Every structure is written in C-alpha cells, then in structure tokens.
Amino acid sequence: MADRGHHDHGRGHGHGHALSVGADRRYLGGALALIVVFMAVEVVVGVIARSLALISDAGHMLTDAAAIVFALIAMRIAAKPPRGGFTYGLKRAEIISAQLNGITLLLLSAYFLYEGVRRLIDPPEVEGVYVVLTGLTGIAVNLAATWMLSRANRSSLNVEGAYQHVLNDLFAFIATTVAGAVVWSTGWARADAIAALVVAGLMLKAGWGLVRDAGRVFMEAAPVGMNPAEIGQKIAALEDVAEVHDLHIWEVTSGYAALSAHILVTPGADCHAIRQAAERLLRETYGIDHTTLQVDHAPPELVTIGEAQAHCADPHGPVHSGTPAMKEQK
Template sequence: MSAADAHGHGHAGHTHGVSAGADRRWLSMALALISVFIVVETAIAVLAGSLALLSDAAHMLTDAISIVLALVAMRLSTRPARGGYTFGLKRAEILSAHANGLTLILAAGWLGYEAVRRLLDPPEVTGWMVVATALVGIVVNLLATWCLSKANRSSLNVEGAYQHILNDLFAFIGTAVAGFVVLVTGYARADAIATLVVVGLMLKAGYGLLRDSGRIFLEAAPVGLDPDEVGDELAAAESVTEVHDLHIWTITSGEPALSAHVLVEPGGDCHRVRRDLDRMLAERHGLTHTTLQIDHADRLPPMPAGAHALTSVSAGHCPTSHGPVHHDGPHEH
C-alpha cells in the first residue's frame, strides 16, 4: 500500500471554532461592566491616595484587554484557511493569551515596586473611600464572572479572563479589608500590603497564561496526554508492528491533533487498522484530528546511502528519528 493511499483523517467530532455569537455577547457585557468601573475606580484611587485601589484598577485593565483580544481572536479564528495559513488564524487566540500574560507580569512588576516604596514611606489613605469602592468592585466582579462563566471556557482566552476576574474578586475582598483596617486603626501600610497580595495574584495568572500558551507555541503535547502511552497503545493494536514519527500537539484551545507513521505486519489490512486506530484515539483520548500514514513493514523503500538505521523495518522510510519508536513487543523509548 502506498503512503498516499494510507493516509487516515479523523473527520468526526471536529470543533474548529466557537459559538461566536453567544460568546461575543457575554464577553461584551463583561467588558462593558469592567470598563465603566475601571474609570470610576481610577478616579477614586487618586482622590483617596490608595495604591491598592489603583492596583485593582490596573489588574482590571489587563482583564479588559484580555477580553478585547479574545473578541478579536474569536473573529479572526472563524476565517477560513487559505494560502499559507493552512490552519487559518486559529492561533490568534493563543497570541492574545500570550500577550495578556506578559502585560500581567509587567503590571505586577510596577505595582510591586510601588507597594514596597509605600511600605517604607506610607502616604495618607482615605479608608472609607477604599472600603466603599472595593465593595462595589466585589459586586461588579461577581457580575462579570457570571457573564464569562456563560461563555465557552474551553478557549484559553475566555478561561484566562475568567480566572483573572475571579482573582480580582479575591483582590477586592483584600482591598476592602485593608480599607477597613485603615479606617479603624489608621494603619496606612495595610493598603500597600493588600497591593502585594494583588501583585501575587497577577504574577500567578500571568505565569499560567505564558506557560499554557508557550506549550502550544512549542508544539508540546496537551497536558494530561502522554505521547509514550499513546504510542504504546497504537503499537499494541492488532496487526501493528511499529509506530514512529508520532507527534501530538495543540492547534488551538481544545483542538489537539496527532500524526504518526504506523507499520503493519505483512498481509495486514491497512484500511481496517487505520479505522481501528482512529476509533481508539477518539474514544480513549478525544483525539479526532488525526493523520495516520499506514505502510506494510515489508514494502518500505530501500534505506538511502549513509543513513543511520532506526530499526530494521523503519529505517528506509525515516532515516532521521523524530522521537521514540514504539514496537508491538518490548518497547524502546
């Protein structure tokens, strides 16, 4: 069987895109709530002299930016694949998530510096204004979180924005406590301490976004999916003698993909093997975007001169190793 005849693609179950209309409405509602509150909170933070309120406003600004980027990415990701962009612009979402992670970390750095400076030399803070604004912020964040919970959270952008606003909710609770402490005791450093809590939350959220988007950019296997385990399962299937050039990656959020070269024993039914493997990958691992090249182990072309053998059967087709080789017997990794 030729390689061209042996290509298998799992078509069923592809979900290339999101329910864009509904998601855009929920995200737009959250964005409107957040944007109005950012303006109000920034003005009050300046009047009250509260860095904690200003840090909350900065955090919410990054949330608003992430929602805007998510809305833009949603629109871009729905464009059909054309020209050199064979997957379309699905990774626009991952780009925006990466940019959002960077802005979170940069903002956290600036706020952390200001917080330490205010710990050393605390300015006067108007406690009642901090408490009142933080309480309103809690309500706004609860509403925004509810809106985002209705959207498609399998998207890295939507989930990232959701987690940010959830973190904001905890930050506002901390700010309210700090304002109450300032109001009752006059301990102005409580404001800077609350700011450092917000900074910690921002760093955590920013690192998470950079880590998750970075894995996708580096073509790493999705978290929770072990390529060695998948390779062993493929190699253990009936009539399969070897699996190599196995790659598992993520096209965009919620869209894992797999490709592999599978060798079948002489006389084996390549078409049946491909169908069985496609079904197994879909049922066990949710992998429906698969490309399997199936060849008979005894019909590979001769090995090119100077090539280094991988195994006795695969060397002719794949002179350069692209990862571990999986056999139907003892496994070599």
C-alpha cells in the same frame, strides 16, 4: 495495500462552539462594559484616597478589559476560514491574545510589587472609607462580570484567560476591601500596601499561567495531560501493529489537539482496518479527533527480529515496538 495519509477533519476543537460564538461575544461584551465603567471610577477614587491598592486594582481591571477585547478580536479572526498559506486558518490568534494578556499581567505585577514594597517602607496616608466603599462596589461588579464570562465557552484559552483575569480581580477586591477596613478602623496604612502585594501576587500567578500555556501551544508541545510515549505504546499494542514511529501530538489552538504518526503493520494485515482501530483508540481514549496516520506493511525482518529499521528519510522521536514477541512479554 498500504493506507497513506488518511485525514479526519470532521471533528475536533469544539467545532460546535461556532454555534455559540454569538452568545459568547454578547457575554464578553457585557462584562467589558461593566469593567470599563467601574475601572474609570476606581482610578479617580484611588487618586483621591491615595490608595495604591485601589489603583493596582484598576490596573488589574485594565488587563481584564484588554483580555476581553483581545478575546473578542481573536474570536473574529479565528473564525475566518483557511485560505492561502494558512491551512489551519487563523485559529492561533487566540493564543497570541492569551500570550499578550499574560505578558501584560507579568509587567503590571512587577510594577505593583515594587510600589507595594516601597509603600511598606514609607506608607502614605490612605482614606480607608473610600477604599471600603469602592471595594464593595468592585466586588459586586466583578461578581456580575465573572458570572457573564462563566456563561461563555471556556474551552478557548483566551476566553478562559479573560475569565481568570476577572475572577482574580474579584479576589483582589476582597483583599482591598479588607485592607480599607483595617485602615479605616485602626489607621494602619501599611494594610493598603499589603493588599497591593496580594493583588500583584494574583497577577503574577495568572500571568505566568497564561504565558506558560500559550507558550506550550507555540512550541507545539503535546497538550497537557497527554503522554506521547503512552499513546505510542497504546497504538503499538493494537493487533497486527509491528511498530509506531514519527509520532507527533500538538495543539493547533486551545482544545484542538492533532496527531500524526507512521504505523507499520505485519505483512498481510488489513491497513485500513488497523488505521480505523487506531483512530477509534485516539478518539475514545484521548479525545483526539484530528489525525493523520500513514499505515504501511512492515518488512518481514522487522517482525521476526524486532529491530527498528530506517523507514523514513528523517525519522523523529522514539520508536514504539509492537512486534509479536514484545506483545507476548506484556
């Protein structure tokens, strides 16, 4: 008897994270408070010291603050239960948050790259002592903020994005402090512009990573590290499986992989047992807990000849053959 459309909803996407969402919000809120207060101080000192490195750091910290705010909002939205046409709920709110954070970083990196090059050509006077003192304070603030965010659940892309923002800002403050020390001790003002270019490079790297990873989720690509062809072949290699097709793997949101497939089994085989074996393989080997598997008996000619048949009105993707003849060749 065919087994059509079993759904396994009981696991996946770190559902246990709901238990710690309150703690995550507290950690993110504490980091946000530290960052906002210091960012305001840094802008004032950066203007007084005429330091692009400090102002660029403040711009980076603004994106850090925005990343945390977006993460907090996305957490609240994503926690809403499925309703109406949103059958998965609003879990992709965090992916929108990550995409916004990434785009903001890319735009800021472009601006500071331009300003950094301009100041390399025509460097202004920079008050190195202000830069050093502010940079050292920034290192301490970002160490505290990074520690707070590291305590939150970083399996979420937007929480990880906020963490990477603050971590990169820590590296940027180290570069800024070194530049301030060079300006203070030698008077070489171009060191400030070089530090700003380093900050811009860190922004570019972090921003591109967020845009790329969020884009993969929006485009319904397979999660990083999962090879659909390999997974299809593994399922096809199970006992009594004749063919696997219409295999789709995607992420509902970060850390929440889902899979659907049509599996054809040899006549007389136990569809229910094979579905359970496939689910166990996917869960234990690939960590995919949310599966929708349609299992049917294959027509005799598919098993004996080993040729793909048109079993679906609109088939998608490659066919993974698991006929007995092919299994003997493996």
